[in-house]
Amino acid sequence: MTGEPATTPTEADTRPNVARMYDYFLAGCHNFAADRAAAERILEIFPDTRAAAQTNRAFLRRAVRYVAEQGVRQFLDIGAGLPTQGNVHEVLRAVAPDSRVVYVDNDEVAVAYARRLLPTDGRTVVVQGDVRRPDELLADPEVRRAIDFDQPVAVLLAAVLHFVPDADDYGGVGVRR
Numbered sequence: 001m002t003g004e005p006a007t008t009p010t011e012a013d014t015r016p017n018v019a020r021m022y023d024y025f026l027a028g029c030h031n032f033a034a035d036r037a038a039a040e041r042i043l044e045i046f047p048d049t050r051a052a053a054q055t056n057r058a059f060l061r062r063a064v065r066y067v068a069e070q071g072v073r074q075f076l077d078i079g080a081g082l083p084t085q086g087n088v089h090e091v092l093r094a095v096a097p098d099s100r101v102v103y104v105d106n107d108e109v110a111v112a113y114a115r116r117l118l119p120t121d122g123r124t125v126v127v128q129g130d131v132r133r134p135d136e137l138l139a140d141p142e143v144r145r146a147i148d149f150d151q152p153v154a155v156l157l158a159a160v161l162h163f164v165p166d167a168d169d170y171g172g173v174g175v176r177r
């Protein structure tokens with residue numbers, strides 16, 4: 001799960017990417033023509049998608065702020081997408097700068113972006129992992145280095161479970177351990 005991703009972001013990438021499409025809905029600047037075209041197709045079918053994405057991100061920010069204000073200093077964000085447009089570490093930098101964040105995504109493109117964009121301050125870690133394989137994720141050496149599981153941890157699953165098909169039993173993901 002660790003190491004350099006095989007795929008690196010390039011404007012020549014003609015395949016739409018979920019994380020970059022979401023960035024487009026959030027009015028970000030980390031998206032390419034193929035992402036914008038696919039996102040516009042979705043907006044034709046579901047015109048509220050942009051508002052839904054922005055409302056979701058605003059909820060995520062409020063939730064992180066609230067949990068940090070209760071004293072939690074460790075955040076495991078699974079299905080993190082691109083770490084832009086007011087994502088978790090940006091909220092925490094303002095509220096509780098001593099917090100640690102592990103961003104997890106199963107998409108190597110999102111992981112590549114995150115590794116490029118994030119500060120190398122030791123408090124923000126990026127791991128390629130899959131919400132459908134929690135045992136693997138929790139055993140990842142980078143996750144275990146960053147998070148002390150004897151202390152409180154906020155696990156964030158924001159706008160990710162709808163990517164898990166019924167056949168993968170998303171209802172069972174959280175109860176296997």
Ligand SMILES: C[S@@+](CC[C@H](N)C(=O)[O-])C[C@H]1O[C@@H](n2cnc3c(N)ncnc32)[C@H](O)[C@@H]1O
Binds near residue numbers: 164
């Ligand atoms: C819509 S974005 C959500 C970003 C952020 N969590 C938020 O709510 O603002 C969903 C992200 O989940 C990732 N994802 C989809 N399936 C996943 C899986 N099985 N495991 C981990 N990440 C997944 C996608 O690659 C995408 O970057």
